[in-house]
Amino acid sequence: MPTILGAAQTASSVLLRLGTYIFLRIIPGAILSTVLPILFLVYLFSFTVEKLVRLSGRQSESESADIVDAKYTQDGAETKLDATDVIGVTVKTVPSSVTISTILFNLPTLAPWAKAIGFLINLACIAMVADFVARPFYETHEDLVFTRVGAVYHDAAKIVVRYPRPSEGLRIVWKQMDGTGMLAYSDSDESGWVDGPSLDLKAEDDWVGVTRLDSLWASTRYQYRLATLNSTLLPYPATPIIFRTFPDPRLPGSHFKFIATSCLLPNFPYNPLAPTTRLEGFRLLKQQLDSTSTGSTPPGISIPTQGATVEIAAPAVSAEPQLTPNAVEPSNSSALPVHQAPATETNHSSQIPVVRTETEISSPLPFIGTRHSASFVPTEFMIFMGDFIYADVPYFIGDSRESYNRLYRRTYASEEFRQVYEQLPVLNIYDDHEFKNDFEGRSNDSTYLFANASAAFSTYQGNANYHTYTDASGRVVNYFDFKYGDVAFFILDTRRYRSVTGRNTTEEETPTILGERQLADFHQWAARVNSTAAFKFIISSVPVSALWGGPNGQVDTWAGALEERRVFLDLLEYIPNVIILSGDRHEFAAVEYITGAREFSIRQATPLNQFYIPFFKTFDIKNGQTRKIKYVVKEEVNRSVTEFEIVEQIPEEKILAYLPSGNHKWGTFEVDTTNASSPTVTLELSIDGAKAWTHTIVGKPVKYTGSTALGTQIAQISGSIKGMLGRLGKIFG
Structure with missing residues (x-):
């Protein structure tokens, strides 16, 4: 029995400590939140029973000791004894040695201090797990x-x-x-x-x-x-x-930056000494934004001294x-x-x-403040592409509206996030974890979780977005579009209308990500901005790319609705300068489609706060789709020309970059359309606060039609009126 109890303590301790590290630093899976308490109970049971056995006298300390020179002599013959033979005989014992391995793996030992350290380590592990899991339940932030x-x-x-x-x-x-x-x-x-x-x-x-x-x-x-x-x-x-x-959307020529990112889990990777609302990704993002504004006060801005009235x-x-x-x-x-x-x-x-x-002025001026120099390009807004809260990580908090509200309050209570959202406009769309993992709305608002989760989203996020589309009953929907100058954006809703094959669809249903009405609205938007916007950004909370694998990569992404995906990509073939931004994946990837569109999948794990798994990669060209192309080859032999039709299958996507590592990822996009013949978009990818990859897209010239073509005249009129009113204000003010 002592051997069994010792083995149980060692095994449960090793698994508990390894699992705790994985849970708190790598991936906070719900399974581990259940398994780890069980492992601790196994350890506690074996530890307690062993202690009781020793106290009851059914096991002597000598049984586990090293016996040295235990022997007796009878009739001139010397006989060695083992532990089971030593009864009522005084023997010389040496305590078991204690090494770092003994402490690390909680190996059997007679040293009381080593056992105490092992117990405290395991207790600390389960206490940190309990703290991480329970915080959302009892930290309400009601006074936020x-x-x-x-x-x-x-x-x-x-x-x-x-x-x-x-x-x-x-x-x-x-x-x-x-x-x-x-x-x-x-x-x-x-x-x-x-x-x-x-x-x-x-x-x-x-x-x-x-x-x-x-x-x-x-x-x-x-x-x-x-x-x-x-x-x-x-x-x-x-x-x-x-x-x-924003600048007038009828005016051509814009030069600005915006941020795109997704996925937030407070205090992850877990730090027991940090505030539970810590979002390290936003601290790193704030540092970058401050550094790009040169750290000096913009010219012409007057700041009072502290305590000024x-x-x-x-x-x-x-x-x-x-x-x-x-x-x-x-x-x-x-x-x-x-x-x-x-x-x-x-x-x-x-x-x-x-x-x-x-x-008192204690914080820097906003990133959108006055330009510091001619080369300074302001960061105007952030697009958050879903998983702003994690209702089911590390443990499902419940399906009431208050449960969801509590998680939004927790995120907005973060001081790191506050330093960003008080200085930068933020637009949001949900993904699955605002509901529960791999959520599908199936165009049915009575679907389990949707009503309360979407109500909380609307309260904290959706009502502050642009309201540009309605459903058949006239209610505002969560997908929307907007323009910054001559640059157009469409933010898709990939959850409310989703019904993807391989999970919940029937044989009669056609898998869909967008639903019929949203797809029709997207087509109308594409036609509207085709010749009125220099660049068109499409934001999808899940990747359009079919190269993602893993447990749900071929189902939860657009790969789960290949027919709709084909229609979607076919449309983009006729629209110049399209860039797709997506979230959901915990790794960065950039691809180029044969249609010419590019997609950047940007997500962060305390990102700007969430996890990535360093030993598990989910992006592979082998997962991709191919397209059939036909072309004619002419061959001249003996003055006779023969034509051959050749059919080939070529990959639909080309990988530009794949950077899976890092807990904190975001993309900074600098858009410059001031040169209409050569508009550009430059992506600067940041991972854990450092620049990791840069990519520049040179767009095709766009010949503006409609209201944008009148933009220059409108700008001149508007500027004249504004300047005149400003001068009158100074004269008569």
Whole structure:
């Protein structure tokens, strides 16, 4: 029995420690969250029983000791004894030696201190596992307060606010920054804050509201803060949130950057000493964004000293109504914005008080601030391509709406993420882990998990996106499109309408990723932007590439719906300058299709926080599809020309790069369409904070038609009007 108990302790300890490392540092699989507690119980049982056996006297310490010179002499004959013969005989014993292997593998030993260390190591392992698994259940972050910018237009911007249990109503107050980028932090500020829309925050929406600032100028910086209904500034945010409106989509020529990434799991790889909301990927991303802005204060921006008193006058203007989440947003591209100038006089009965507040500038200015030099290219927004939360990793938290809300609050409570989303607009689309692994909606909103999970997504993410499409009943859907200048984006929903072969489809069903209506809307978008956008970015939460393998690589990606994928790629053959961005995979890959489109699969594992498996690769050209091509070859023999038709099968995709390693991955895309004859997109891939790969795409010239062709004249008119109003403001202000 002692031998069995010792073997059980060693085996369970080795498996527990190895499994803990894999679970907390490599892949936090739900299976391990169940297996590891069982292993600890096996160890604890064998450890306890062995201890009781020793205490009861059924086993002596000498049985496991090294017996030296145990012998007796009888009639001149010397006889050696083994441990079973030594009863009532005093023998010389030497304790078992203890090595590093004894501690590491918890090998049997008589040394009490070594056994104690082994027990504490195993206890620490299971405690860390329990901490990692249980945190989402008891850390609710109910008092979380945050605000961020979502969808940005050339004449408007959406703002998200969470402010739990306000004692009175809230509103946005805002103002335009002047042409030099002055923040106007001074007692002599005469422009003041403009009353923006109010917010109706409700408990059923988890105290989250989304509103919209309208009638803004294109390509202009603005700042906003939160205030009470009488325009008294609230302590959060301590400094204004700054954003810049997009350029007019009718204007050709854009030069900007944006970030694309996916997948977040707080405090992974696990660090017991770090905050449980730690998102290391965002800390690395923030460092990169700060470094690209040269680390200096932009020219023309005045920063007050710490503790400076700020006097802010807030003249009354008409407030915009709060945004209705399920309303499709009207397009304002056909008319120039009308600027809402602050009133110069107010009635004393309705005058808004002057507010004084203490403020400190402790963080760098936003990445979208004033240009530092002619070569500085601003980062304008981030596209997050799904798996923003992990409802089922490391353990399924439950299917209630509050369970999902709790995970969103946990992510927004991250200080690393806060430093990014308070300075950069973020657009989101879900993938499967916002519901559960490999989720399929099957165009049925009553599908298990969909209602509560999608409601939580809409509250925290979807309502802040662009609302450009509706379903047959008129409800806003989660896929959308937008433009930044002359660059077009379409963000696909690859979960709500999915019904993929090999899992849940019947023989009569055709596998689909997009569903019929979304595919039709995508076709219409493609026709609309074909000659009005220099580059077309298509964002898919799962890869279009068929080269992914692994447990679900040929099912969960577009490879699970090959017929629809073929239709999709055939359409792209006739559209120039198409770039596909995708998430989901925990490895980076870049491919080029024979249609000319390129796809970049970018995902991170605490990425910008999630895992990758260093010894398991899932991307292989052998998984790919082929296409049949025909061509005619002419051969002349003896002045006789013969034609031969040759049919070949060629690979549909060509691998440009494959970089599987790294927990933190994101792509920075620099788009430059200022040279219409040679527009470019440059991808800089960052892995664990370092530049890992760079790739430049030189696009084909696009001959603009429609509204974009009139862009130059509109820009001149708009610039003249804006400049004239600005001069009048200085004369009569």
